[in-house]
Amino acid sequence: MEIEPPTMKLFKGVINSLRGEAGFRYIARAREIARAGFKVINFGVGQPDVPTFQHIVDEAKRALDGGFTGYTETSGIPELRAAIAEYLNDRYGSDVKADELIVTPGAKPAIFLAIASYIEPGDEVIVPEPSFPAYPEIVRFLGAKPVYVPLKWLGEDRGFELDLDGIERAVTNRTKMIVINNPHNPTGALFNSKQIDEVYRIAVENKLLILADEIYDNFLYDESRLRSFISFADWRDHLLYVNGFSKTFSMTGWRLGYLVARGEVASKITRLAVNIWSCATSFVQKAGIVALKGSWKPIEDMIRLFEKRRNLAIEKLREIKGVEVWPSKGTFYLFPYMGSILRSIGMSSEQFVEQLVERKHVIVLPGTVFPERAGAEFIRISFALNDGAIAEGIERLKSFIVELTEGKEEKLQASINS
Ligand SMILES: Cc1ncc(COP(=O)(O)O)c(C=O)c1O
Structure with a gap:
């Protein structure tokens, strides 16, 4: 046998x-x-x-040649965290502090940390569909349930919208989180400020968290502007915010992203990160600083x-x-x-x-x-x-x-x- x-x-x-x-x-x-x-x-x-843009590559090489090759702080080197906070605050008028964020090896691990830190078996997470597949898969992995709310397709002149009534109707006493990816993969939609404000209201009224993934925040057309979730004054009470370097700086293989959350939440979440990956790659973090602070041309x-x-x-x-x-x-x-x-x-x-x-x-x-x-x-x-x-x-x-x-x-x- x-x-x-x-x-x-x-x-x-x-x-x-x-x-x-x-x-x-x-x-x-x-x-x-x-x-x-x-x-x-x-x-x-x-x-x-x-x-990847040459000035970013050059900085990674410099860091390697200079021997910046050891472990770093789990939450990321302080200069990079400061640069990320500055980027968000300049762009979105927010007040994020360097100790309110964790640098991660790509945006996907940030999504994992955010969901895994809050979601328990039996919980429900509202996910507008179509959706980037990682959110529902992680939710299911944790024994919780993704609750899909289809986007509205309004035809070729008006595109896609969130179904706000559908989202509100989907809330039950088990709902813990709403995931919003804006600008949106795969539809290319940019949910406007009215829609974002409404989602925020629904989350606040029902005491839900929002997981906002804004990794495409620089890919905007027709002079559009993004209403970022990080710009809400009381974001600390409601938001887990994900962004990263993969798309904006064409750094998908470098693996660099981040998660923003209220200070004590960020430091607790860091305990999970230290037990999985210790830190994001050291010299990649150095390159990340130059990506944010170097030329945007x-x-x-x-x-x-x-x-x-x-x-x-x-x-x-x-x-x-x-x-x-x-x-x-x-x-x-x-x-x-x-x-x-x-x-x-x-x-x-x-x-x-x-x-x-x-x-x-x-x-x-x-x-x-x-x-x-x-x-x-x-x-x-x-x-x-x-x-x-x-x-x-x-x-x-x-x-x-x-x-x-x-x-x-x-x-x-x-x-x-x-
Ligand atoms: C919406 C969205 N979030 C996150 C990611 C993952 O980003 P990263 O490669 O930094 O993990 C992607 C990549 O396709 C994406 O489309």
Whole structure:
């Protein structure tokens, strides 16, 4: 009889039930196709396509050469914490102090710390859907329940909104937290100040915490402004705030983020961090200071470049019959509505995306990876690609849709009208 090694039994049921970030699966498939010699166009990426800005790289090198390679304070080196507090306060008129934040190895660990420090089995956490998948997965890992409230899709002229009535109705006596990601992955929505103020009111009235993830706070278009949760005067009583360096400074692989919380909360949360990762990487923290305090010109140039790419992608997508696309106000994603096309060809968004990869070597993500049903009739397209790739990729998408809908034009038109 074969004996199962004991290590194979160590997986708790809950770990077995966790979903990975499904986006990574499609990206792995893209690599296989590229290895087979095909030119893949990857709209699945969740990072800027530019390398980390040179002055940041130079500072990391200096820190390494200078031997800054040991452990640091768990909550982060004081100069970096001061620089982060200054960044938030300058930008959002807040009054965050350096000892009210913890530097983390990326924003994801900050999300984990925030949720794990408050949520107990049986608790409920309200998550607008579609959503970045890490929030509900961590909630489930802790034995609690993510309660999804779908965003409202108001069509290609008005985009996406929070369903405030839905959020209010979802509150029960088990609800502990509302998660708001703004600007929003995957839809590119920027929830306006009225909506943010209302969420805040709901949280305050029901004694709930808000977990605010504003990691895309610099990716704003059409001169939009972000109403940051950190700018509320009494944020200390209601807020766990996450941000990071991955997107703004194109530092996804460096792993640097942070969590802001009231002083005694921050210091308690640090106890969990010290037992897991001790500290964020020392020389990366030095580079983080230069990222915040150095020139912002290259970052601003990148954002303006992304705005042009967004416009190009919108123009091209709108040439495809049946695709409804709203110009994102934030992030570097578009989330076009594909429902009319999918209905007319009888495909799910997953089937559509899988065939698009195999037949046209173009990667987009199905809305269902965020993480369940609300995005089922949408796909996510990242426009962090050069103009040539955007144009060619959308051309291939168009020809794919034309082939699929050939002979079904009437059905498609009926579907668009309905
Ligand atoms: C909304 C959101 N939060 C957090 C993260 C994770 O950031 P990091 O790579 O710093 O862990 C991402 C990355 O895709 C994201 O989209």
